[in-house]
Amino acid sequence: MKTTAPEHFVSTRNACKLCSPLGACFAMRGIEGCIPLIHGSQGCSTYIRRYGISHFREPIDIASSNFVEATAIFGGRDNLFRAINNVTKQYHPTAIGITSTCLSETIGEDVPMYLREYLMKRELGETGLTDRRPILFYASTPSYRGTHMDGFHEAIWSAIKSVTEHMTPDVSRPQQLNILSGFVSTEDLRELHSILGTYSLPYTLIPDYSETLDGGAWEDYQKLPEGGTPLTGIAAMPNAIGTVSLGKAVPSEHNGAVFLQEQFGVPMQNIELPIGIENTDAFFSALNEITGQSTPGIHAKHRGRLIDAYFDGHKYVSGKRAILYGEEDFVTAMASFLDEIGIVPVIAATGSAGTEFERRIRRSLRNTHAETLVMPDTDFATILEASKPMNPDIVIGHSKGFYLARDLGLPMVRCGFPIHDRIGGHRILHLGYRGALNLFERICNALMEASQNNAKSGWTYI
Numbered sequence: 001m002k003t004t005a006p007e008h009f010v011s012t013r014n015a016c017k018l019c020s021p022l023g024a025c026f027a028m029r030g031i032e033g034c035i036p037l038i039h040g041s042q043g044c045s046t047y048i049r050r051y052g053i054s055h056f057r058e059p060i061d062i063a064s065s066n067f068v069e070a071t072a073i074f075g076g077r078d079n080l081f082r083a084i085n086n087v088t089k090q091y092h093p094t095a096i097g098i099t100s101t102c103l104s105e106t107i108g109e110d111v112p113m114y115l116r117e118y119l120m121k122r123e124l125g126e127t128g129l130t131d132r133r134p135i136l137f138y139a140s141t142p143s144y145r146g147t148h149m150d151g152f153h154e155a156i157w158s159a160i161k162s163v164t165e166h167m168t169p170d171v172s173r174p175q176q177l178n179i180l181s182g183f184v185s186t187e188d189l190r191e192l193h194s195i196l197g198t199y200s201l202p203y204t205l206i207p208d209y210s211e212t213l214d215g216g217a218w219e220d221y222q223k224l225p226e227g228g229t230p231l232t233g234i235a236a237m238p239n240a241i242g243t244v245s246l247g248k249a250v251p252s253e254h255n256g257a258v259f260l261q262e263q264f265g266v267p268m269q270n271i272e273l274p275i276g277i278e279n280t281d282a283f284f285s286a287l288n289e290i291t292g293q294s295t296p297g298i299h300a301k302h303r304g305r306l307i308d309a310y311f312d313g314h315k316y317v318s319g320k321r322a323i324l325y326g327e328e329d330f331v332t333a334m335a336s337f338l339d340e341i342g343i344v345p346v347i348a349a350t351g352s353a354g355t356e357f358e359r360r361i362r363r364s365l366r367n368t369h370a371e372t373l374v375m376p377d378t379d380f381a382t383i384l385e386a387s388k389p390m391n392p393d394i395v396i397g398h399s400k401g402f403y404l405a406r407d408l409g410l411p412m413v414r415c416g417f418p419i420h421d422r423i424g425g426h427r428i429l430h431l432g433y434r435g436a437l438n439l440f441e442r443i444c445n446a447l448m449e450a451s452q453n454n455a456k457s458g459w460t461y462i
Contacts, residue, residue, distance in 0.1 A: 013381035014400070016325055017351025018418070020141035022048045023148030023183060024099040024155035025062050030207025031159055032228035033094030033134075035087055037063040039080055039111055040101025055418040056186070056213045056426045061223060063087045067103055076104060077114050081127075084118060088132050091223050094231055095135040097155060105142035112138060135231065137162035147352045149327045152183050153250040156206060160256040163234045165263065176202040176236055177290060178243035178266065180257055182273055182329055183417060186214035188431040195432060198296040199287060204233035204240070206256070214426055238264035242290030244283070245270045247329035249354055272364070273329050276337030276436050277306060283432075302433035309437055310341060313444040318342040320447060323387050323404070325349040325380075325397040326416040328357050330430075334396065334415075335372070336364035341440060346390040349375035349383050380404050394447060399425070411450040413442050 025036040025048050038045045045064040052060040065076055065083040080098070087096055100111060115136055121127050137158045141151040177199070181192060189210035196203045211227025218225075237243075243266050245257035252258045257268040269290065274283035280303075284295045324334055324345045335345045348361045358374040365372060373386060384404050395405040398416040405412035419425025429435040452458055 012379045014403070015351055015379050016349060016383065016400070017327070018051070018148035019044075019047075019143035020146050020148060020151035020154075021099045021101055021143065022051060023150065023152030024097070024139045024141045025151075026052060026183070026209065026213070027152045027155040027207045028095075028097035028099075028159070029060065029212050030209035030228055031095055031097070031234070032212075032230045033224055034097055034159075034228065035061065035063060035091050035093045035095075035224060037065065037083055037087055037096050037098045038101060039065045039067075039076060039083075039098055039104045039109065041067040041103055044101045044103075051418055051420075052213070054420040057423070058213055058215070058225075059221070060213070061091075063091075065104075072103060072107060075107065076109055077117075080111070080114055081118055081121075084136070085127060085129060088129050088134060092132060093134045093224060095137065095159070097159065098136065098138045099141045099151065099155070100139070101141070102143045105140070105144075111140070135162060147327065149183060149249060149329070149352065150251075150254075153256075154254045156180060157254045157256045157259060160206070160234060160237060161259055163231060164238050164260075167235065167238055170239060174202060175239055175241045176204060177287075178237050178240040178257070178260065179203060179205045180243065180245040181205055181207065182247040183327065184246075184273070184431060185417075185426050185428050186210045187427040187429045188435065191429060191432050191435060195287075195299070198298060199291055199293055201241075201291050201293075202236075204237055205229060206234060206237075238266060240266050242266065243268040244286050244290065246273050246283075248272060248332075248356075248360065249328040249352065272336070272360075273333035274431050274435075275330075275333040275439070276340045277303065277433070278340060279333055279336055280432050280436065299433065302437075306433045306437045306440070309440055313440060314342060316444045316447050317440075319344070320393040321346045321391060323347045323349075323383065323390070323392045323395045323397075323401075323408075323410075325383060325401055328352045328354050328360075328376075330416050332357070332360045332364055335361050337436060337439065338396075339365045339367050341443075342367075343394075343443070344371050346371055346392055347373045347375060347383060347387060349378050351378065353377035384408070394443065394450075396443070411446040413439075413446050415439065415442075 028034050028036040042064050045062040049060050049062050065079040139155040139158045206229040208229045212225045215225050243257040260266040261268045269286040271282050272279045274280040321344045328350045331348050331350050335348050338345045357376040361374045395410050395412045399420045415428050429438045
């Protein structure tokens with residue numbers, strides 16, 4: 001079977017990716033007391049807020065330097081200074097994460113130089129803000145370069161670098177474990193906390209928006225909700241005995257784990273997202289190797305229940321054919337999981353242009369790789385064209401693929417980011433043995449429901 005994508009159309013039609021500043025802003029919201037500030041037009045921050053609110057179902061404040069026509073011509077230095085001052089006064093943040101946009105990058109804004117100038121003015125008392133001095137860090141995130149995942153990783157790298165680069169590790173402090181989580185759900189982050197809590201070692205999980213983007217109801221509006229990775233935790237990362245970085249799509253030059261290894265000698269392990277038994281086993285192996293501990297017994301029980309579920313549901317999924325799409329790390333891990341449960345991912349697609357994507361997909365498939373069409377740097381119109389002769393049974397991915405599933409008349413399992421058309425998309429559990437059990441049951445039930453609905457005479461027991 002043909003294993004390369006159809007020829008690209010001249011333009012993108014319904015992109016299978018999101019913009020770089022979006023990923024950076026959500027990563028920044030995973031740092032305690034941090035407010036994102038977009039150096040660009042108001043429309044950019046509005047777009048990102050809208051995406052975030054419809055997925056997380058939470059109000060999300062994202063500041064803007066508010067470019068207008070004159071700013072685009074003469075530059076946005078003064079706008080940025082005013083924005084930093086206004087955000088500092090209104091939010092009282094401990095950190096401000098600045099991201100660039102297409103517009104500010106295109107006109108050649110030198111934001112690092114602006115920030116050095118602003119910090120100099122602050123030292124001289126010329127900003128009018130003598131009592132508040134938030135940490136400032138910057139992520140270069142033009143939307144014409146990369147995807148939301150590039151922005152996400154850039155922001156984490158920048159935050160770690162800004163907080164730690166002038167530090168000397170304090171060997172007298174208790175050592176810890178570092179975890180770079182990847183762009184996962186809030187429930188996934190809570191699962192990581194649960195897993196890490198079973199190891200007798202302090203840890204820093206970054207980013208951590210499990211509370212800041214998924215907290216409880218408020219009586220009064222919280223401009224900066226509680227939660228997030230503490231700056232003190234980031235400052236302690238150079239003292240770690242090791243770093244586990246989830247996902248392999250991040251470029252090494254903007255990888256926080258690589259920075260910690262090169263700058264402070266913190267050993268790192270870079271593994272796939274722990275989705276499915278094989279990837280989760282690898283995650284626990286990495287934790288055990290770094291900590292010198294054995295896998296706590298509770299996880300063996302979770303693994304056993306997952307294997308039992310595989311037995312129970314195998315007849316419903318075996319030999320089924322799936323269209324799988326999303327960001328590169330998610331698709332790679334999900335492809336391995338589908339292969340593990342007997343589903344053929346006939347299409348594995350992503351909007352990023354990563355050169356390693358096909359190799360990673362092929363390595364993740366042990367049983368069905370010859371039938372899989374790998375589609376990097378693609379869009380949903382191209383995926384639809386490629387899907388029609390594939391005889392797929394199910395569509396797996398986020399809400400932007402709804403029209404794909406509808407046009408093909410197939411059941412759809414929503415997972416990943418973004419999920420706009422269902423409640424609780426941000427609380428879908430993907431990671432670990434419990435996450436694999438959740439996904440397996442969702443997929444089984446979607447296939448069973450489709451079979452039940454399509455039967456001439458329905459059934460209630462099988």
